[in-house]
Amino acid sequence: MTPRLALAALVLAALASPAAALSCLRPDPARTFQEADASERVFAVIHGRFSFDAGRMPGGLLTERTPDDPQPEPVVSEFMGHVLGPEGFTESWMGPVILQPVCGGPWCGQLPSPVEALAFVLVDDGGPTLVLDPCATRVFPDPSRETLAQMVSCIQGGDCTPADGLPQ
Numbered sequence: 001m002t003p004r005l006a007l008a009a010l011v012l013a014a015l016a017s018p019a020a021a022l023s024c025l026r027p028d029p030a031r032t033f034q035e036a037d038a039s040e041r042v043f044a045v046i047h048g049r050f051s052f053d054a055g056r057m058p059g060g061l062l063t064e065r066t067p068d069d070p071q072p073e074p075v076v077s078e079f080m081g082h083v084l085g086p087e088g089f090t091e092s093w094m095g096p097v098i099l100q101p102v103c104g105g106p107w108c109g110q111l112p113s114p115v116e117a118l119a120f121v122l123v124d125d126g127g128p129t130l131v132l133d134p135c136a137t138r139v140f141p142d143p144s145r146e147t148l149a150q151m152v153s154c155i156q157g158g159d160c161t162p163a164d165g166l167p168q
Helices: 003-015 029-038 145-155
Strands: 043-051 075-085 088-101 115-122 129-132 139-141
Touching: 029 043, 029 115, 029 145, 043 088, 043 145, 075 145, 088 145, 115 145
Parallel strands: 088 129
Antiparallel strands: 043 075, 043 115, 075 088, 115 129, 115 139
């Protein structure tokens, strides 16, 4: 091996590090609806504007994060919009929604502010909570009219097929 080739091999070996990747299915509102509907937990589907202090939200990739680090603190957002019911997004609702960012390794769920979004919030004694996982499976910023119409179809028992056709 030539000295030049040996040097290149050493440099490449020094730069090599274990590969880490986040593997997610493409987020799909219909799939999320099906999962929420099948869950024993209670979810509400809401569409509207979330406003909060974006500086309290973790970055999307925290390279210094270790598996032992605690999950980020919740962020309180003001929400103004509508709740999905049997007739569609007809019921107005405004109030606080707890945003709970969750990290998987160095990847953390996040949301910009302000943002219009379709979201699946967990409803329990602690108040409505939107879990922001790294794969963004429960929040869909700037949903299309077609997406909102599909949510109405889902709640009415109509077509609720995910775009990729994969079952939940």
